[in-house]
Amino acid sequence: MVLGAGAAAVALLAPGGAEAGGGAATSPPATATVERGDLTDTLTVSGVLGHGAEQPVINSAGGTLTALPAEGAVIGRGDELYEVDRDPVVLMYGPKPMHRTLELGVTDGADVRHLEKNLKALGHDLTVDDHFGLATLTAVREWQADTGLPVTGSVSKSQVVFLPGKVRVQALRASVAAPVRKGQTLLTVTGVERMVTVQLDAGRQRLAKKGAPVGLQLPGELELTGKIAKVGTVAKPAGDDGTSTVEVRITLDDPGKAGTLDQAPVSVELQSEIRRGVLSVPVEALLALREGGYGVEVVEGSSVRVVPVKAGVFAGGRVEVSGGDLREGMRVGVPGT
Missing domain, CATH: 2.40.30.170 (Efflux pump adaptor protein, beta barrel domain)
Structure with missing residues (x-):
């Protein structure tokens, strides 16, 4: 009788070597070595x-879309994401979207600090804190002049998009020359890695x-x-x-x-x-025992005996075995090639 065991076919034997149906145990056509080592089961x-995951870029400017990047383009801090009415919308790095206009007199907050960190990284001289002061106002005006934005000293959602870092343009969701509205997704981006x-x-x-x-x-x-x-x-x-x-x-x-x-x-x-440091044999060395469970044929010189074993992890054509008196280096029977 032949039963399936993992990827192997196994014969039904009784402990000690007699195959079901009678007859003495005979030497197997080939043997393999009992090895000790690590086995890794995989899925x-x-x-x-x-x-990575796509993220929509939500527009906050109204007007005509006058420029878009190419799909696959990489955009970093201070670079233009797109353009509305010929005014650039610029990428800055921050963990959360911009939710208010930042200008002189605005209450202190983490969003002010993120703006200042970006301005400083872009080469402007100011102290990074939560306060929008005169130094911040000066840096904003310098940045707006460098970028080609109207020099107002205030930064709105229509000018800046905060994203966690450098991005890659995955897909465009609008066409140049189309009218755009606030809340519209104009493109999607991913990370660059x-x-x-x-x-x-x-x-x-x-x-x-x-x-x-x-x-x-x-x-x-x-x-x-x-x-x-x-x-x-x-x-x-x-x-x-x-x-x-x-x-x-x-x-x-x-x-x-x-x-x-x-x-x-x-x-x-x-x-x-x-499984580390375990004994293993080729999967095809497993034999189904008549009373249940598995065994292997241990070959020692001209002697052949069936040793019951417990099967563990199957990996790479081998199976973890334990029980009986199996030792590393023993020879076990396997089907001939």
Whole structure:
């Protein structure tokens, strides 16, 4: 009788060596060595190679759209995101969107500090604090003159967009010469770092640990490696079947090897379990025992005996085994090639 065990076919034997149905144990056609080492079980999931999640850029100016960047363009601090009525809308770095006009007399706040940090980074002389004072007013006027904005000394949402850092233009949502309104999404952006994004089943979140290495297979059988950079903590519905997912972001060890691929499907190999310093045998060495469980045929010279074992992790064509008197270096029976 033959039973399935993982990827192997196993014969039904009794302990001691007699095969079910009678007859003495005979020497197997081939043998393999019992090895001690680490085994890593893996799980393969699907991901997408890109630059991370898209984020909309919300317009706060009214008028005619007179300029847009190209898709794929990288925009940094102080650079123009787009242009309305020929006035640039500029990117500055900050953790939260701008919510009010910043000018002399405005109450102190973190948004003032973020504006001042940007102005200082752009080369203007001022002290960074929460207060919009005369030095801030002077720096704003200098910046507006340098940028080509009306020199008013006040900064509004129609002039500046705060985003966490440098961005890459993912998609355009409007056309030059079109009228635009406040609240309209004109373009979407992502981060600039190449990464793989996985929507992982929330029930498997434990398999994704920040800093853990992963294997990646890209189109064209290109194989790369990476590390888990971020694991989401909020599960989001994935469909009508009640399943939910968490987002996992993976950085590439060598982004240059990915070429120019964007939004490409990727197979991601996660390490689901690592067993260190365990005994293992080839999967095909496993035998199904008549009374249940598994065993292996231990070959010692001309002697062959079946030793019951407990099977553990399956990985890389081998299986962890324990129990009996198995030792590293023993020979076990396997099917002939």
